Amino acid sequence: METTLLVQPRISRIAEYAALAKEMEAGFEIIETSYPDHLDNLEAYLDEIYRWVAPSAVQAVHGPFLDIVLHSPDPAIRQISERRVRESLNLCERAGARFLLLHSNHLPLIREHDYDEIWIQRNAEFLSGLEPRLRAAGITVVIENMWDPDPRLLVRLVRTVASPFVALCLDVAHQRVHGSGSLHSWWETAGSLTPYVQFGDNSGVADEDLALGEGTVDWLALNACLRGAERAPVVMAGVGFDTATAKLRRSLAFLEDNGFFPFPAAPGKRPAS
Template structure:
């Protein structure tokens, strides 16, 4: 199992030794901003490669999501989404990153009939094309739940594409605050399709990105379920706090992991 954190170049430059010595996986998040795939791309990649030249852990990349809708009715919008994801794959390749995180396109405000059927059909069409790029770059894309109420849409997409280069990412905070299913249900549904986890806490109302134990997520049950399904993928801590808070969060994580194994 890989234990990592989300980082930006500014954070890494402030404490390069801490991040490289503490985590065996780093999720680069600078490219969440689409503009960084344009004028800032080469500078960001060069600086990361310089700072991390001796890093022995796994690198992953979070792709852009602002204004990107791969299932849009507008073919030009879909084209932009494909372009941005391909740019992200190229950036990941230049950084020797092995995973690309992208957001689910589910919109809870959609009000027209058969929306979920449309979303599934168009998502499958989109990924049938993009998966060829993922396979070419040998980078696995993982679809992260955001407003999804349950795991069914993402599971159906990944099952239908059925490629080793497409998997599910479970965001615990999003599932708890925005979803309607228990975390254990997501884990059970995804089974071996689950390769990636964004780990953070909240009180079930907002996406707060709190350290473990500061919200009301039942992490003991969650980690027990991970143990039952023999999860051995990536866990990214997404709390964006000071080094001291991150260290305490890691202690909590190790405690939950141990309890999950002992139960």
């Protein structure tokens, strides 16, 4: 099963998320496996997911990001970072997932000489080393913007690796908080390299994981970008840690009622902002 719409299930309420995914014809991006509590129990986590949904439901795996520094000057830190990413790739292969998400973890505040070049070089070397496995499994690593003010370095990284199996992920919520430009300018620069988009909403001051439509994200602009894409991206509708699926359902209703991508445009209705 391939789908354009994904959600992030929570293992503690997996039955609710399985029912919602079936109802909305959505797939899963599993994110809890990116946290330390689950990193040493990836197989058991996936087995529990598969008690509730078919294996084809898992379309994406969010790799580890806390303290992951693939470009660290310390070889020991690079080694453990690389090991954690490879473990997530193992999970992707077992799940038959199409995407592995990795944070850029680039720190724009560091102004030391050659920091940007070293970030590109070391990340490119590591990703290039994974490329044969990615190609064989049909998995695309997508690098997600975090603190990045714009996508220029991310674009350079992808073009340096020069593989169809290394691309970008636009995290809309991160762009709203940390980005220095508009969604339109981000997409104009990097949209052709971005097959995966994470939806989120916030005040623009902090990443509060609000329900979609309850923050300050420019949904009209985002909708225009995605509708105009040469190839429709996969979209994950994210609301962070939800005590139930109510916030997620509210968010999906917001997208559907307003005719926002990936839902069909509402005939004769101009989407609300």
